[in-house]
Amino acid sequence: MDKTPDPIQELVAAARRKQILDAATQVFAEKGFHRATVKEIARVAGIADGTIYTYFASKTEVLLGILHRLNESTEREQQLTPEREQDLRAFFTTYLRQRMALLWPNAEVFQAVLPEMLVNEELRALYYQQVLVPTFTVAEHSLRTQRGAGQVQSLDVSLTARAIAGLLLGLLTLQLLGDEVIAQRWEELPEVLTSLLFDGLQPGKETTHE
Amino acid sequence: MDKTPDPIQELVAAARRKQILDAATQVFAEKGFHRATVKEIARVAGIADGTIYTYFASKTEVLLGILHRLNESTEREQQLTPEREQDLRAFFTTYLRQRMALLWPNAEVFQAVLPEMLVNEELRALYYQQVLVPTFTVAEHSLRTQRGAGQVQSLDVSLTARAIAGLLLGLLTLQLLGDEVIAQRWEELPEVLTSLLFDGLQPGKETTHE
Amino acid sequence: MDKTPDPIQELVAAARRKQILDAATQVFAEKGFHRATVKEIARVAGIADGTIYTYFASKTEVLLGILHRLNESTEREQQLTPEREQDLRAFFTTYLRQRMALLWPNAEVFQAVLPEMLVNEELRALYYQQVLVPTFTVAEHSLRTQRGAGQVQSLDVSLTARAIAGLLLGLLTLQLLGDEVIAQRWEELPEVLTSLLFDGLQPGKETTHE
Amino acid sequence: MDKTPDPIQELVAAARRKQILDAATQVFAEKGFHRATVKEIARVAGIADGTIYTYFASKTEVLLGILHRLNESTEREQQLTPEREQDLRAFFTTYLRQRMALLWPNAEVFQAVLPEMLVNEELRALYYQQVLVPTFTVAEHSLRTQRGAGQVQSLDVSLTARAIAGLLLGLLTLQLLGDEVIAQRWEELPEVLTSLLFDGLQPGKETTHE
DNA sequence: AATGAATGAGAATTCATTCAT
DNA sequence: TATGAATGAATTCTCATTCAT
Numbered sequence: 020m021d022k023t024p025d026p027i028q029e030l031v032a033a034a035r036r037k038q039i040l041d042a043a044t045q046v047f048a049e050k051g052f053h054r055a056t057v058k059e060i061a062r063v064a065g066i067a068d069g070t071i072y073t074y075f076a077s078k079t080e081v082l083l084g085i086l087h088r089l090n091e092s093t094e095r096e097q098q099l100t101p102e103r104e105q106d107l108r109a110f111f112t113t114y115l116r117q118r119m120a121l122l123w124p125n126a127e128v129f130q131a132v133l134p135e136m137l138v139n140e141e142l143r144a145l146y147y148q149q150v151l152v153p154t155f156t157v158a159e160h161s162l163r164t165q166r167g168a169g170q171v172q173s174l175d176v177s178l179t180a181r182a183i184a185g186l187l188l189g190l191l192t193l194q195l196l197g198d199e200v201i202a203q204r205w206e207e208l209p210e211v212l213t214s215l216l217f218d219g220l221q222p223g224k225e226t227t228h229e
Numbered sequence: 230m231d232k233t234p235d236p237i238q239e240l241v242a243a244a245r246r247k248q249i250l251d252a253a254t255q256v257f258a259e260k261g262f263h264r265a266t267v268k269e270i271a272r273v274a275g276i277a278d279g280t281i282y283t284y285f286a287s288k289t290e291v292l293l294g295i296l297h298r299l300n301e302s303t304e305r306e307q308q309l310t311p312e313r314e315q316d317l318r319a320f321f322t323t324y325l326r327q328r329m330a331l332l333w334p335n336a337e338v339f340q341a342v343l344p345e346m347l348v349n350e351e352l353r354a355l356y357y358q359q360v361l362v363p364t365f366t367v368a369e370h371s372l373r374t375q376r377g378a379g380q381v382q383s384l385d386v387s388l389t390a391r392a393i394a395g396l397l398l399g400l401l402t403l404q405l406l407g408d409e410v411i412a413q414r415w416e417e418l419p420e421v422l423t424s425l426l427f428d429g430l431q432p433g434k435e436t437t438h439e
Numbered sequence: 440m441d442k443t444p445d446p447i448q449e450l451v452a453a454a455r456r457k458q459i460l461d462a463a464t465q466v467f468a469e470k471g472f473h474r475a476t477v478k479e480i481a482r483v484a485g486i487a488d489g490t491i492y493t494y495f496a497s498k499t500e501v502l503l504g505i506l507h508r509l510n511e512s513t514e515r516e517q518q519l520t521p522e523r524e525q526d527l528r529a530f531f532t533t534y535l536r537q538r539m540a541l542l543w544p545n546a547e548v549f550q551a552v553l554p555e556m557l558v559n560e561e562l563r564a565l566y567y568q569q570v571l572v573p574t575f576t577v578a579e580h581s582l583r584t585q586r587g588a589g590q591v592q593s594l595d596v597s598l599t600a601r602a603i604a605g606l607l608l609g610l611l612t613l614q615l616l617g618d619e620v621i622a623q624r625w626e627e628l629p630e631v632l633t634s635l636l637f638d639g640l641q642p643g644k645e646t647t648h649e
Numbered sequence: 650m651d652k653t654p655d656p657i658q659e660l661v662a663a664a665r666r667k668q669i670l671d672a673a674t675q676v677f678a679e680k681g682f683h684r685a686t687v688k689e690i691a692r693v694a695g696i697a698d699g700t701i702y703t704y705f706a707s708k709t710e711v712l713l714g715i716l717h718r719l720n721e722s723t724e725r726e727q728q729l730t731p732e733r734e735q736d737l738r739a740f741f742t743t744y745l746r747q748r749m750a751l752l753w754p755n756a757e758v759f760q761a762v763l764p765e766m767l768v769n770e771e772l773r774a775l776y777y778q779q780v781l782v783p784t785f786t787v788a789e790h791s792l793r794t795q796r797g798a799g800q801v802q803s804l805d806v807s808l809t810a811r812a813i814a815g816l817l818l819g820l821l822t823l824q825l826l827g828d829e830v831i832a833q834r835w836e837e838l839p840e841v842l843t844s845l846l847f848d849g850l851q852p853g854k855e856t857t858h859e
Numbered sequence: 860a861a862t863g864a865a866t867g868a869g870a871a872t873t874c875a876t877t878c879a880t
Numbered sequence: 881t882a883t884g885a886a887t888g889a890a891t892t893c894t895c896a897t898t899c900a901t
Contacts, residue, residue, distance in 0.1 A: 031860095051348035053263035057896060058863095067862045069898080078896065111430070134344025137405055138261035147407045174430075177410050178421045181403060185411075186392060189399025193391060195347055197357045200387050201395075211388045219429040220321070220384075238885095245885090267871060277887045282872070471768035473683035477875060478884095487883045489877080498875065531850070554764025557825055558681035567827045594850075597830050598841045601823060602816060605831075609819025613811060615767055617777045620807050621815075631808045639849040640741070640804075661864090687892060697866045702893065866898080877887080 036074050038064050040088055043081045047131030052082060079142075082135060086142065089128055090149040092121075107170045108217050115187075115209035122191055123205065130195050155180050186212065246284050248274050250298060253291045257341030262292060292345060292352065299338050300359040302331075317375065318427050325397075325419040332401055333415065340405050365390050396422065456494050458484045460508055463501045467551030472502060502555060502562065509548055510569040512541075527590045528637050535607075535629035542611055543625065550615050575600050606632065666704050668694050670718055673711045677761030682712060712765060712772065719758050720779040722751075737800045738847050745817075745839040752821055753835060760825050785810050816842065 042064035046055040057078055061068045075081045122129070136143045158180040166176070190208065194201040201208075252274035256265040267288055271278045285291045332339075346353045368390035376386070400418065404411040411418075462484035466475040477498055481488045495501045542549070556563045578600035586596070610628065614621040621628075672694035676685040687708055691698045705711045752759075766773045788810035796806070820838065824831040831838075 049348075051263075051344065053261075054348065056894085061863095068896090069863060070861055072897070073860065107430075130347050133402075134261065134347055137340050137344055138259075138264065143407050151403070151406065151408065174424060174428075175417075175421050178414060178418065179425060179430075181400065181408065181411055182396060182418075182422060182425055185399030185403050186396045187399065188402055189395030189397065190391065192343075192398055192402060193361070193395050196361065197353050198361065198391065201391055204388060207385075208388065208392075211385050212392060214384060215389060215392055215426065217429045218384075219427045220317075220389075241885090266869085278871090279873080279888065280886055283885065288871070469768075471683075471764070473681075474768065476873085481884095488875090489884060490882055492876070493881065527850075550767050553822075554681065554767055557760050557764055558679075558684065563827050571823070571826065571828065594844060594848075595837075595841050598834060598838065599845060599850075601828065601831055602820065602838075602842060602845055605819030605823050606812060606816045607819065608822055609815030609817065610811065612763075612818055612822060613781070613815050616781065617773050618781065618811065621811055624808060627805075628808065628812075631805050632812060634804060635809060635812055636845065637849045638804075639847045640737075640809075658864095665864090686890085698892090699867065699894080700865055703864065708892070862899105862901085864898105864900095866896100868894105868896100870894085871892095873891080874889100875887100877885105878883105879885095880883085 032074070035066075035070075036084070038066070039071055039074055039081065040084050044085050044128050044131050047082065047085070048127040052078075052131070052135040079139075082132065082142065083145065085128060086132055086146055086149075089125065089132070090146075092125075093150050094153070107165065108213060111217070112209050112213040115212055118187060119205065119209060122187060126191060126195065129191060133192075151184070154184060158183065183216075242284070245276075245280075246294070248276070249281055249284055249291065250294050254295055254338050254341050257292065257295070258337040262288075262341070262345040289349075289352075292342065293355065295338060296342055296352065296356055296359075299335060299342070302335075303360050303363070318423060321427070322419050322423045325422055328397060329415065329418060332397060336401060336405060339401060343402075361394070364394060368393065393426075452494070455486075455490075456504070458486070459491055459494055459501065460504050464505055464548050464551050467502065467505070468547040472498075472551070472555040499559075499562075502552065503565065505548060506552055506562065506566055506569070509545065509552070512545075513570050514573070527585065528633060531637070532629050532633040535632055538607060539625070539629060542607060546611060546615065549611060553612075571604070574604060578603065603636075662704070665696075665700075666714070668696070669701055669704055669711065670714050674715055674758050674761050677712065677715070678757040682708075682761070682765040709769075709772075712762065713775065715758060716762055716772065716776055716779075719755065719762070722755075723780050723783070737795065738843060741846070742839045742843040745842055748817060749835065749838060752817060756821060756825065759821060763822075781814070784814060788813065813846075 039060065043055070043060045046060050046063055049055070050059075057071055058068050060081070061071055064071075071081065075084060132142070132146070136146050155177075159176050162174075162176045162180060166174075190201055194205070249270065253265070253270045256270050256273055259265070260269075267281055268278050270291070271281055274281075281291065285294060342352070342356070346356050365387075369386050372384075372386045372390060376384075400411055404415070459480065463475070463480045466480050466483055469475070470479075477491055478488050480501070481491055484491075491501065495504060552562075552566070556566050575597075579596050582594075582596045582600060586594075610621055614625070669690065673685070673690045676690050676693055679685070680689075687701055688698050690711070691701055694701075701711065705714060762772070762776070766776050785807075789806050792804075792806045792810060796804075820831055824835070
């Protein structure tokens with residue numbers, strides 16, 4: 020009478036979930052949440068429409084499932100963050116490179132999920148709490164640590180963390196909006212951004228770093 | 230056979246268009262493009278459903294109408310951009326303040342329009358060509374001018390312009406995603422960002438500007 | 440308080456009616472009753488939508504108007520029928536030629552009106568009473584007269600009259616359905632049909648008439 | 650990935666198609682194509698609106714479906730046509746009787762489909778190619794054969810075939826337009842028409858056939 | 860568990876008709 | 881009378897979700 024948590028069943032179920040979420044991510048990204056139909060997702064996943072409802076209660080839950088998966092992978096990344104002190108500048112470049120390497124393949128997920136988030140309270144809250152807050156927290160903590168060590172000047176930690184996060188988010192968005200310069204030179208961005216954030220716009224300072 | 234362009238009729242028609250676009254902007258922002266119904270837009274505009282089709286061929290055309298309006302106001306702003314040389318830093322703060330003052334009230338429009346843009350090729354192309362390209366062009370030109378005058382160090386103009394645009398776009402997006410810090414401290418951002426971009430993250434430089 | 444039957448006004452009104460009916464005939468024939476819009480009819484007539492309602496109570500009434508006009512012209516034709524006794528055969532050819540000359544230009548009207556008649560009781564009754572019944576009556580009378588004069592064999596007058604009417608109606612319909620043979624050889628039909636109806640299909644009789 | 654054509658499913662699907670086409674034929678005939686609503690067709694078929702779209706892509710496709718069915722049954726009839734030589738006259742009566750027996754029960758279909766055909770290019774072409782052309786071809790062939798055998802006088806085969814087809818079509822149309830004489834005496838028509846076409850209108854010939 | 864046909868609520872759009880100007 | 885913008889009922893079609901097999 021009890022649920023027998025058959026481990027094999029669970030593996031199969033997990034695989035099906037992944038299958039569905041992968042398909043949904045692709046279709047949501049291509050067509051957007053509303054234009055994407057459950058039928059199409061099922062087709063891409065290679066299963067019948069109805070089967071999706073064995074694993075997810077609704078189309079919206081599928082989107083939430085994508086978000087949760089994103090969240091899990093984000094959590095794993097968080098650790099990557101504060102590497103040991105080398106040159107702070109070098110560290111920062113590495114950090115950016117890491118984050119962007121994570122952002123790039125998730126661009127599709129982001130594209131799938133962002134629009135609906137702007138509109139769906141529940142989704143937005145979930146994403147904010149589970150992805151953004153931890154990101155900010157880690158970043159703020161990192162900044163504070165560096166500042167304490169005198170590595171970073173005394174700036175507004177909260178807003179700076181958000182500015183850096185926003186910078187990446189914004190660049191990703193611009194790329195999704197069709198900017199080819201960003202798309203083609205994505206690799207160069209970590210360096211350019213590091214230069215921008217360390218040397219600033221003002222001249223005569225680039226010598227400072229050296 | 231010809232239309233006699235009765236100026237009074239035109240005024241009335243323009244007012245109706247505005248009425249519809251205002252209502253649509255609000256409803257799209259609240260519910261997103263798809264969840265927003267024509268009926269609801271009409272209700273908010275205080276007219277009958279069918280009347281919308283006297284002014285716009287389809288729901289999508291209403292969205293395009295919003296975009297065109299945004300485009301027009303953006304065009305007007307572009308001129309504001311390169312103000313007189315004072316302290317470059319002060320100029321930059323002012324510039325950011327202007328742009329953000331424009332962004333803030335248009336947040337709703339942006340929220341209404343962005344999601345659909347990520348998914349609708351035509352819309353995306355339109356926005357990119359009519360809003361982003363001019364913005365980048367102006368910004369790049371400005372940066373080049375300053376650099377020529379030795380005011381700005383030798384950096385990658387294209388990517389830097391995009392970085393700054395992306396920074397603002399990303400911060401706006403974060404705010405739309407529910408970040409209250411940004412929402413509450415929006416006013417402070419120009420200063421903080423100027424500081425970030427001029428002084429950089431590295432310590433010991435804040436004295437440079439003084 | 441009374442209606443002043445200003446004769447000039449009446450002329451103008453009659454002209455407007457004609458203008459509208461002409462336009463409606465054309466548009467109904469092209470698009471069918473339902474696909475034809477009042478707006479389109481008005482456009483073709485060169486007036487505003489609303490104006491049509493000054494002259495006709497509804498779109499259906501416009502169709503009825505077309506039918507009435509057809510009826511009037513049909514009435515006028517009826518007289519043409521029983522021409523002088525010459526060779527009966529020659530008379531019949533002439534008769535067919537006349538009727539077909541009337542049918543041909545009215546093909547458009549017929550196309551406009553027939554489909555709706557098959558579906559609209561009122562319209563059907565009207566057409567039947569005002570166009571078909573008189574036609575049959577005249578034809579039957581004519582047949583009876585000829586038969587009395589020994590010119591026509593003793594056949595079923597009612598059904599024969601209908602057969603001849605149906606023959607013309609059917610050929611017209613076939614042509615409207617796209618038969619190019621009929622369209623191109625419309626002129627020859629009176630002779631061919633006369634031959635068919637007088638000589639019959641059986642061989643060895645064609646000599647009879649000679 | 651492939652569809653396994655489950656024969657039971659196919660039977661069920663075929664039954665549903667028939668169910669829908671039957672209902673549509675009835676409703677189209679009663680109300681005409683445009684006044685007929687999908688909702689009404691579904692109601693008559695005893696299914697939900699949406700179900701119709703599982704089997705037909707659009708309302709127009711339902712009409713095409715009716716036409717295809719008509720076409721298939723017409724194809725089957727074509728074979729019936731040229732029966733063995735007996736008295737040619739008797740043959741012709743039989744032929745007419747057959748065709749009219751086919752026409753009569755299809756009157757409803759014809760009524761449903763004709764009006765839209767007069768207006769819809771695609772439909773018209775389809776009907777012409779698939780129903781009329783084969784009919785003419787068979788009829789012309791039959792006439793030529795008979796003529797070759799000296800059974801039929803030397804007449805214009807093309808136009809004669811069309812005249813006979815038009816005769817039946819026209820009589821059917823007159824009946825649909827409400828002529829009660831034709832409706833009540835439908836059974837007698839083959840004889841009367843045979844008499845008309847063999848004996849002709851001219852007197853003195855009725856003896857020929859005897 | 861998987862299937863996919865059936866469901867029916869809901870949405871965009873059309874258009875005959877009205878009516879203030 | 882003429883106009884044509886406004887109206888809103890009505891219609892086609894879509895698609896998330898259910899459920900019998």
